Amino acid sequence: MTARYAPAARPPRALHVITGLGTGGAERQLRALLRCLPVACDVVTLTNPGVVARELRADGVRVAHLGMAGNGDTSAALRLARLIRRGRYDLVHTHLYRACVYGRVAARLAGVRAVVATEHSLGQDRIEGRALNPANLALYLATERFGAATVAVSGAVAGRLRALGVPERRIHVVPNGIEPARFRFDAAARRAVRGRLGLPGHAVVVGGVGRLVPGKRFDVLLRALARLPEHVWLVLAGAGPERASLDALAVRLGVARRVVFAGDVGDVAGVLSALDVFVSPSAEETFGLAVVEALAAGLPVLHVTCPAVDELPRGEAPGARRTGASPGELAGALGAELALGVRRLPVPRAVERYGMGQAADRLLGVYRAVRRAAGTAGWPGTCGVAGATGVTEAFGALGPVGPVAVPGGGAAEWTREGVSG
Template sequence: MKRALHIITGLGVGGAERQLRSLIARLPVESEVVTLTNPGAVARELRADGVRVTHLGMAGNRDVGALPRLARLIRRGRYDVVHTHLYRACVYGRVAARLAGVRAVVATEHSLGERVMEGRPLTRGTRELYLATERLGRATVAVSGTVAGRLREWGVPAERIHVVPNGIAARRFRYAGGARAAERARLGVPPDAVLVGGVGRLVPGKGFADLVRAVAGLPGNVRLVLGGEGPLRGELERLAAGCGIGDRVLLPGECEVPALLSAMDVFVSASTEETFGLATLEALAAGLPVLHVTCPAIDELPRQAAPGARRVRGGADALRAALRTEVERAPCRFPVPEAVHHYDIGRVAGRLMDVYEGAQSR
C-alpha cells in the first residue's frame, strides 16, 4: 500500500481534525487530504507538515455538485485506500470513492452520540442515509467501544466494525513550568489565581454553559478559560457577564492546546455525551487533575489506569461542588498515567494500518 486519501468535513480546530493530523504523521503511507469545507487552522498545520490539502469548496449539506468533483479527484489520484472522517464526508466520500472505482474505503466514526451527531440532533433520515452509504465501504472504524455499540444498534454488521481508538502523542503535552508562566502572562491570569479550564468547540453539547455557572459560585480568585471556537461564543460571553464574572472567563479562541493546558490548575470535561474524550487524555498527559462527566477513553479502562481523573455528575451545581474540592487543594501535577500510554499514537496508527490492509484484501 502506497497512497491514502483522507476526506474530512472541515479542518477547523476540533478533536477529529487534530487526530487526523497526528495520525498522518505516523502512517507509513503517502497521505493527502480533501476537506469539503472550512480549510481552517488544521489545514494550515497539515500543509506546514508537507501534506497536500485540497479544499473542495462544498456549499452545504445538499451541494450534490460536489460529488462528481470529488469522484474525479479520487480517480486522478489513484489511491489505494480512501479514508473518510465525520458524517458529511463519510456520506459523500463513500459514494464518490465507489464512482471512482476505489473499493478499499474505510470510514472513522468520531462523533456518534446517543441523541446527537457532531452537535446536531439525530433524525431517522440521518441514520437511514448513513446506513445506506455505509454499505458502500469495507470497514467502519469506531473510536471507542461505546461508539461500536451504537453502530451495532443502528444495524451496522458487527464484522464491518473495528474499534481503533484515538491516539495521543504524550510528549507533546508534557508540562513545562516556563510554558505555564508565559501562557498565564499572555492570558492575563494572576500568578495566584486558580485557573479552571476546558477545551473543545463552543457548542451546546460540550456543557460549557454549566461550567460558567459553576465557576460563578466559586471564590473570586478562580478563573475559567475555554479554548476553542464555535457558534456559542457570544452566548457564553453574555452568560458570564450576566453571572457577574465576565472578567473571570477567558475565551482565547483557537490556541495551542499544550500551552493552554500548562497554564491550567484543573481541567473539566463537562460534556454529557462524549464518544472518546481526547481533550481529557491530553489534560492527563499534562499532569492535570481532571473532572469529567463522561469519557469513554477512561471509562473503558480499569479505574487505576487514570488516578488523576474523577468522574462527576453533570450540571452546574454538581460541577461547582466538585470544583470547590479541587480549588481548595494546593495546585499539583500528577505523573502521566497508564491511560495515556495505552492510547499511544504510534500503536493506534499500527492498528489502523491493519484495517487498511484488511480492506484492500477483501
Template sequence: MITGLAAGGAEQQLRCLLPHLRARCEVAVLTGHGVVADAIERTGVPIHHIGMRGNRDLRAVGRLARLMRKHRYEVVHAHLYRACVYGRLAARLANVPAIVATEHSIGHEHIEGRRLSRPIRALYLASELLGDLTVAVSPSVADRLSKWGIPRDRIVVIPNGVDRAAFGFDPALRRSTRERLGLAEDAFVIGGVGRLEPGKRFDLLVETLPRLEGAALLLVGSGSCEPRLRELARSLGVERQVIFVGESLDVRGLLSAMDVLAAPSVEETFGLAVVEALACGLPVLYGTCPAIDDLPPGSAPGARRVTQDGLADELEVLAARPPGRLPPPDAVRVYDIRRQAEQLESLYTRLLGAAPMEK
C-alpha cells in the first residue's frame, strides 16, 4: 500500500518492482489516482482506492482493515508516511501475519516535503511499533531512523532497484523525443527529474541558462514550485529554453534526449533519478545522493558531486565539450531491481516462517 500514485520516486519504484516479485500482489492507494496507477492496472495488478480525504480521515483505517480481512493478505507492505502510519494500524487490527514498511523520504528536517515536528515524529514512532520491520532504502536512511529512536534490530537496509534494460540509451528514442519536444538535434540539453519542490533546487538550473547560449532545460515532474520556476525563467529571459514536461512514464525517452542530468538537491534519501540516468549512460552532477555516496569510491565514475556554487561552472564545461554517452557503471549493477525483489521476498518469507513464495 502507498499514499498516492502520482509519478514520484517511491511510486515509480513500486511500479517497477511489482513485475519482479513472485508473490501475487495487490495495491491499495490512500489518495488520488495518477499516471502510475494507470500503468500498474495495465499490467493486471488490482488497485484498491481507499478514498482518504485528508490526514485526519480516520475512517480510512476501517476501510483498510476491512479490505485486509476480506482478502486475507499474508503480508502488508506500506510505502510513504501516511500509508505507513495508517497501514500498520489497519494491518494490526486485521491480524495480518507480517507487516513491513519502507522508509523512502526521511530527511534531517523534512519527511516527504513536510517539515518534521514533534507530533509527526511521535506518531511515526508509535506506528512503527505496530509493524514487524522497517526497510531503509539506504544506510543513510537507516542511520536517520536509528537516531529517531528505532532500534537497529527493527531496521533492514534494502536499496531501491533499477531495471537496467528499461533505462538503456536508445538513439532512436533520443531523436523522436527531441523532435516531439521541439529540441534541435545538436542542442545541449540539461535534465532535471523529480518533484518540483524547494529541496530539489531546480531554480539553480534555471539560473544557469543565461550563461549557456542555445542550451535547454528539461524538467520532468510536477510540484508546488512550478509557478515560481516559470516566473524565474521569464524574469531571466530564458522561458523558451525551459521545457516543463510534467509527470511522465516515458523516463527512458526523456533521459535519452538529455546530455547531462543535474540533481542539485540539498537532501536525498537515495537518489533514484541519478541511478536511472547512469543506466542511460548520462554524466551526472549531483548535490547529495546516498545511492552513490554509500558505495566504494569509483563505483560511478560518470557521477560527480558538486557544490551549489560550482554547478554553473561544471555545466558550462560540459556544454562546451559534451562527453557523449558513457558505459553504465558498477553502481547500476549493484542496484539491480531483481536483487531488490529477491531481498524483499526473503524478508517476507522469514517473517512468515514460510517456504519461498511462488506465483
C-alpha cells in the first residue's frame, strides 16, 4: 500500500499597503515592525517610494510602487487588486488614509477577507493632513466596513475611532513600538553627525524630528529659539511642504544661522545622539513615536502632548516633561531644562513597555483573530524578542510573485528594486 502525504502548507503571507514611503512616523514604524514580525511580508506604496522604500529593500523586503497618479486615480484599486490576487496573500494590512481607502477596496475585489488597517494619523478634525469633512468621513467609514479590524496606535486614537462611528468590536489598540538598542546614545555618532551638520563645538543643541507640516508646529519652536541665548542651536530632521516658510521665518526672527534643516534622514538615531534636548511642540499627536525614541537615546524631552507618555502610569517616563503650547511657555521650559546642564538620562521603563517585540506580539494576535473570523489557518508563533531577524532569514528567500498584470500598464514583476515593466 502506497503512503500518501499531504503537501506541506506554505507559510502565510501578508501584503502591507501604505500611501507613501518618505520619512515619517508611520513609514519608519512599518520598517521597524517588519524587522521583527515573523510573517512573510511584502510592501506596496501607492506613491513616493522614498527613503524608507530604499531602507526596506536593504532589509530584504520586496517593495513595489503602484504609481498612483492622485486621489482620483480609481484604477489604482484595480491594479492593486490584481497584484493581491497574483501574490496569493493571506492578509492585507493597510497604513494611512489613502492606502486604507484604496487597499480595503482592492482586498475585497481580490477576495481577501482578512484585512487589517492601522490608523496612525487620526486627529480630532483631520486625518493624514486632510480635513475630516463629511465627504472624507463618509468615504472612510464606507471602506472601513470592508476591513476586519482597525488598529489604533493609542487609546486616544481608539477614542476618536469610536467617536467617528467605527464599531467597538473592530477596534484593537496596538501601541507603536521601537527597537531600543537602535537608539542607544552613541558618542561616536554624536561627533560624526554634529560635524556633518556643521554644529559648533560650544553649541547646546535642541531638536525635533518629524514631517515639516503645520500640525507639528515647528514654527512655535523657532519662535521659542529666538528667546534663547546665542549658543542654543536648533536641528529639525524631516522634510515637508513647510520647509520654505520655516526657512523664511528663521530669517525674519534672526535665528537662521542657528537653525539646521537636516532634511529626510535615515539615521534618526544618529541625530538623536547629536542633540542635547528633544522637543515635540505638536498640540495634537496620535502616539508620539519620536518622543519614545528620544527617551531611548537618554534625552530630556519637552512635549506639549504625547499619548505614548500621557497614557502611561505616572513616573514611567521621568525624563519627559509636559509644557505649554505658546512660544513663551516653550522658551521658559527650555530655559529651565538647559539650566540643568547638558546630560544624558537613564533609559526609562516606558521605553521597555514600547519594545517592538511587544508590538509585534499584539499585532500577531489581531492577525490570528481576523484569520479565524475569515475561516483561514493561524499564524506562526509570536516574535518574543525585539529586533528578531527579518522575514527573509526567518522563512528563506521569498519566491517570485510576478508577473503581475496591471490594467492599462502592461505587465509588472516584483524585483528587489520594486516592480519592473
